[in-house]
Amino acid sequence: xxxxxxxxxxxxxxxxxxxxxxxxxxxxxxxxxxxxxxxxxxxxxxxxxxxxxxxxxxxxxxxxxxxxxxxxxxxxxxxxxxxxxxxxxxxxxxxxxxxxxxxxxxxxxxxxxxxxxxxxxxxxxxxxxxxxxxxxxxxxxxxxxxxxxxxxxxxxxxxxxxxxxxxxxxxxxxxxxxxxxxxxxxxxxxxxxxxxxxxxxxxxxxxxxxxxxxxxxxxxxxxxxxxxxxxxx
Ligand SMILES: *Cc1c(COP(=O)(O)O)cnc(C)c1O
Numbered sequence: 001x002x003x004x005x006x007x008x009x010x011x012x013x014x015x016x017x018x019x020x021x022x023x024x025x026x027x028x029x030x031x032x033x034x035x036x037x038x039x040x041x042x043x044x045x046x047x048x049x050x051x052x053x054x055x056x057x058x059x060x061x062x063x064x065x066x067x068x069x070x071x072x073x074x075x076x077x078x079x080x081x082x083x084x085x086x087x088x089x090x091x092x093x094x095x096x097x098x099x100x101x102x103x104x105x106x107x108x109x110x111x112x113x114x115x116x117x118x119x120x121x122x123x124x125x126x127x128x129x130x131x132x133x134x135x136x137x138x139x140x141x142x143x144x145x146x147x148x149x150x151x152x153x154x155x156x157x158x159x160x161x162x163x164x165x166x167x168x169x170x171x172x173x174x175x176x177x178x179x180x181x182x183x184x185x186x187x188x189x190x191x192x193x194x195x196x197x198x199x200x201x202x203x204x205x206x207x208x209x210x211x212x213x214x215x216x217x218x219x220x221x222x223x224x225x226x227x228x229x230x231x232x233x
Pocket of ligand 1: 033164202
């Protein structure tokens with residue numbers, strides 16, 4: 001299948017899942033995760049109307065943004081991978097969203113390194129619900145505190161939470177995340193930009209939408225299998 005038809009199939013899965021959950025289909029944003037795939041493939045998806053793209057590895061992310069520079073103004077780039085402090089400057093200068101913030105130090109660096117002529121960097125706090133194999137992410141009980149730190153930083157705009165549940169995670173753990181999201185949103189009171197819960201990938205997007213996700217990050221179902229030998233992922 002072509003990228004275009006896979007993209008359409010993915011949009012249909014999202015609409016259908018929204019319908020079944022009694023939600024508007026515009027309430028879920030699709031991020032096309034292009035890690036390990038070429039800029040040419042990204043361009044195909046872009047020409048098919050896709051605007052949001054996600055990347056996991058700093059170097060690969062920067063190279064792809066660079067080779068698609070001609071369309072930069074119409075593309076929205078999300079960094080969704082682990083971020084070390086010596087790489088924050090490059091990311092702060094180039095992307096629109098960082099979904100994987102799980103430490104104060106990273107948030108502070110992103111804020112001070114965000115060029116002032118750019119819009120504030122949109123931020124999701126990565127939460128690690130129990131049983132995840134990845135070491136990234138704050139615990140649910142630490143999430144609110146990190147959100148408050150981010151809110152106080154000038155060049156960041158806190159937008160919500162992100163999680164990478166285990167393959168086959170129960171709907172209970174996804175609902176627990178949604179509950180945490182709602183709780184923090186309520187605690188933040190008048191702050192009305194806390195509107196994004198990023199969870200759901202190729203295999204579990206229906207379950208994620210059923211559980212309250214507002215943003216799904218889809219790689220394989222749009223771009224096909226990743227070459228597992230190229231990058232260890
Ligand atoms: C790779 C990746 C995805 C996409 O996964 P697929 O199963 O290919 O859809 C989503 N989110 C993160 C953080 C990823 O690393």
